[in-house]
Amino acid sequence: MNKKKQTWNETIKLFRGGMPLRRHWAHFRCYDGSFTGSEAVDYLHELLRRNYNFGPEVTRYQTLQLLRKFLKVHVVEDVKGRHGTEDFEDNGHLYRFPTLSPLKSVPTRHLLRDSSDLPRLIRWDDYEELPLQENVAHPKSSIMTSDLWNKRHSVAIGDVHECKLIRRKEVTSKQVDHIWKSMTIAQYVLLRALGLETLDGVLNPAHVNGKHIVHNVFNVNKAGIVVLENKAEDMPYWVISAMKCLSNWPHGSDTKQPVYPGFERDVLRTVADYYQRLKEPLLTFHLYEVFVNILSLLHDPSAATEALQVSCLLLPPPNRRQLQLLLRLMARVCQNAQLPQLNEAIATRTLMVQMFSPSVLGSADDMDLDELLATKLVTFMMEHHNTIFQVNVKLRRQVEEHLSHLKRAQIKYAGSDTDFTASPAFCKHIRRVECEEQKVIGTQTPLQELLEGLIADKELPVKDKKKRLKQFQRSYPKVYHERFPTEESKAAVIPEKTPRLKPHLMLFNLKKPLQPFQRSWSFRA
Numbered sequence: 001m002n003k004k005k006q007t008w009n010e011t012i013k014l015f016r017g018g019m020p021l022r023r024h025w026a027h028f029r030c031y032d033g034s035f036t037g038s039e040a041v042d043y044l045h046e047l048l049r050r051n052y053n054f055g056p057e058v059t060r061y062q063t064l065q066l067l068r069k070f071l072k073v074h075v076v077e078d079v080k081g082r083h084g085t086e087d088f089e090d091n092g093h094l095y096r097f098p099t100l101s102p103l104k105s106v107p108t109r110h111l112l113r114d115s116s117d118l119p120r121l122i123r124w125d126d127y128e129e130l131p132l133q134e135n136v137a138h139p140k141s142s143i144m145t146s147d148l149w150n151k152r153h154s155v156a157i158g159d160v161h162e163c164k165l166i167r168r169k170e171v172t173s174k175q176v177d178h179i180w181k182s183m184t185i186a187q188y189v190l191l192r193a194l195g196l197e198t199l200d201g202v203l204n205p206a207h208v209n210g211k212h213i214v215h216n217v218f219n220v221n222k223a224g225i226v227v228l229e230n231k232a233e234d235m236p237y238w239v240i241s242a243m244k245c246l247s248n249w250p251h252g253s254d255t256k257q258p259v260y261p262g263f264e265r266d267v268l269r270t271v272a273d274y275y276q277r278l279k280e281p282l283l284t285f286h287l288y289e290v291f292v293n294i295l296s297l298l299h300d301p302s303a304a305t306e307a308l309q310v311s312c313l314l315l316p317p318p319n320r321r322q323l324q325l326l327l328r329l330m331a332r333v334c335q336n337a338q339l340p341q342l343n344e345a346i347a348t349r350t351l352m353v354q355m356f357s358p359s360v361l362g363s364a365d366d367m368d369l370d371e372l373l374a375t376k377l378v379t380f381m382m383e384h385h386n387t388i389f390q391v392n393v394k395l396r397r398q399v400e401e402h403l404s405h406l407k408r409a410q411i412k413y414a415g416s417d418t419d420f421t422a423s424p425a426f427c428k429h430i431r432r433v434e435c436e437e438q439k440v441i442g443t444q445t446p447l448q449e450l451l452e453g454l455i456a457d458k459e460l461p462v463k464d465k466k467k468r469l470k471q472f473q474r475s476y477p478k479v480y481h482e483r484f485p486t487e488e489s490k491a492a493v494i495p496e497k498t499p500r501l502k503p504h505l506m507l508f509n510l511k512k513p514l515q516p517f518q519r520s521w522s523f524r525a
Contacts, residue, residue, distance in 0.1 A: 007053055007292070007373070009103045012075055014051070016097055019043050024079075024094050031079045034096045037089045040067055040076070048372065053295060055376045057353060062371055064090050071095075075102040171406055177210030183399050184213055184313055202293060207286040208314055215317045217391050224389055226321040233318040235274070235325075242270045243325055247332045249339045265342055268333075268355075275326065275359040282323045287314060288363045292373060298380050308381065308388040310395060320389075326356060327378075327385035334382070353379050447479045455493055465494065 019040065021033045045063040048054045067088040070076050077083040079094040088095070185205055219227050228234050245267050283291050290311050297304040312320060330352045333339060343351050353375055360381075361374035381388060454460075454468060473480040484490040 010053075011048075011051070012070075012102055014047055015044055015070075015075075018047065019097075021096075026079070026094050031094055031096070034079055034094045037067075037091050037093045037095060040088075040095060041090050052299065053376070054372050055379075057350070057375050057379055058372060059350065059354065060090075062354075062375070064088065065371060070102075073102065074098055074100070171403060176403070177214055179210075179402060180213045180217070180399055181205075181208055181210035183402065184208075184310060184395060202289045204286070209316070212316050213313045216313050216315070216320050217396070219317070225324050226317050228317055228321060235322060239271060239274045240325070242267045243329050246271070246339075247329050249333075249336055264340055268342055271329070272355050275322075275356055278359055281358070281360055281362040282315070282319045282326070283361050284315065284319065285362075285364050287311065288361065290314070291361060291377060295373060295377060298376065301380075301384065304380065305384050305387050306392060308384075309390060309392040312388060313391070323360065324385070324389055326360070327382050330356060330382045331385055353382070444479065447476055448483070451479060451483055462494070469494075 019035060020043065021035055023030060023032050024034045024036065025031075041060060041063055044067060045058065045060050048058040048063060048066075049056045067076070071083050071086060071088045074083045075097075076088075076095050077098050078086060079096055083098075185203070185208060216226055219229070221227050234240075246264065249264060281288075291308075294304060294307045294311065297307055312323070315323070333342075333352055334349045339348070342348055346354070357374035357378045358371060360378050362370045451472060454465065454472065457465065460468075469480075484493075
């Protein structure tokens with residue numbers, strides 16, 4: 001949970017570095033470098049409202065709650081050195097900073113040297129079902145023999161060898177789940193500009209279920225809300241009815257139910273009681289760090305929305321459904337001008353965010369900034385709930401293209417000793433010199449051998465040989481020019497024969513012109 005600890009440490013540093021300290025008197029004693037509880041609440045409240053991690057939605061009560069956490073974990077203490085058991089008070093009680101550092105240690109994140117922690121994509125040549133534990137397969141050598149190049153480029157030189165079509169076995173649902181899982185995680189890593197080099201400390205791929213992703217993508221109704229196959233996992237009917245009542249107020253209440261002054265507040269309290277009794281926040285403890293990292297993207301709504309689209313696919317379907325219905329309810333209540341005020345002291349928007357934020361985002365560690373971080377994230381999600389639950393277009397297109405590729409037929413030449421349809425499991429950085437050497441070895445040399453074999457073929461008629469050489473010249477002009485830089489070099493290998501004149505043309509070579517044919521006529525008496 002590096003991001004959360006960094007935010008915690010940053011908040012403490014700003015508070016300790018900027019909080020005004022002065023001399024105070026209490027019980028006939030002087031305390032230097034101290035501050036009152038009210039002064040601390042005033043300063044920290046303004047600090048949090050101006051901080052991009054929290055924003056102007058932070059209330060004074062939330063600030064007081066944070067200071068009480070500070071007192072329990074010894075970020076501050078009262079002037080008598082007491083902490084942990086006392087409650088921080090918003091009054092003239094005196095406090096001070098302890099001499100020991102209250103900052104949390106942030107573990108160093110080790111960069112992964114390969115992609116072994118990420119699920120590997122299923123390739124065309126994967127015929128068997130995936131094992132439980134997969135190892136990264138080293139790519140086959142890309143150096144082709146001349147015979148293989150003959151087979152692969154036989155079309156270009158006019159000779160098609162025997163080949164056959166190979167179709168992959170039907171892609172199973174298990175493999176489809178695996179592909180969605182691997183590509184969703186990769187999509188999150190590539191498109192989120194979070195400054196992270198690895199998923200270490202942010203997301204454990206073992207906690208991602210491919211079936212959940214597929215369900216969230218395809219099992220939805222016309223409104224885009226997840227439909228559960230197991231109705232026992234859904235919310236109780238009375239909770240859904242209460243949410244419909246508030247969402248469509250004043251036309252959503254059942255005519256059989258009595259409507260009395262304050263009825264809408266009781267309905268809201270019914271919904272709030274259900275969500276506040278959940279055993280785990282809707283965004284789950286496992287994905288807490290993922291969504292905390294998205295907070296740094298909220299200044300760019302487009303990037304934040306795209307990150308939330310992908311991240312919310314990782315949720316279990318019941319959680320995603322409850323979150324969708326809750327955010328839609330919150331947005332409609334805030335926009336409904338006909339709904340009576342739900343609280344005299346707090347605006348409806350602030351009330352909805354404060355009431356449901358703890359049910360959306362939270363960590364297993366209570367001594368943290370969960371409430372403040374949740375307030376900002378839930379506010380953004382409420383404002384963009386229509387788009388964050390849409391399936392990311394780029395991700396869906398990539399998965400569909402990959403699945404389409406797996407179902408294609410492959411043309412395979414008889415006797416080929418290298419399968420180039422298999423994509424390598426990972427890429428390796430090489431020097432430019434090595435790259436140039438591989439170009440020569442992997443491309444030029446086999447083509448040169450192919451050309452020499454064509455020239456040395458004595459069984460091939462001269463006419464056919466010339467025809468194929470011309471085809472080779474059109475396909476690989478550079479290799480051809482290196483072998484035959486001049487016409488003389490070509491003539492030395494394939495001598496030109498003296499053309500023989502055809503019989504009907506030989507008449508024109510006679511020294512004496514042909515005498516015209518004369519006929520004699522004789523008549524008999």
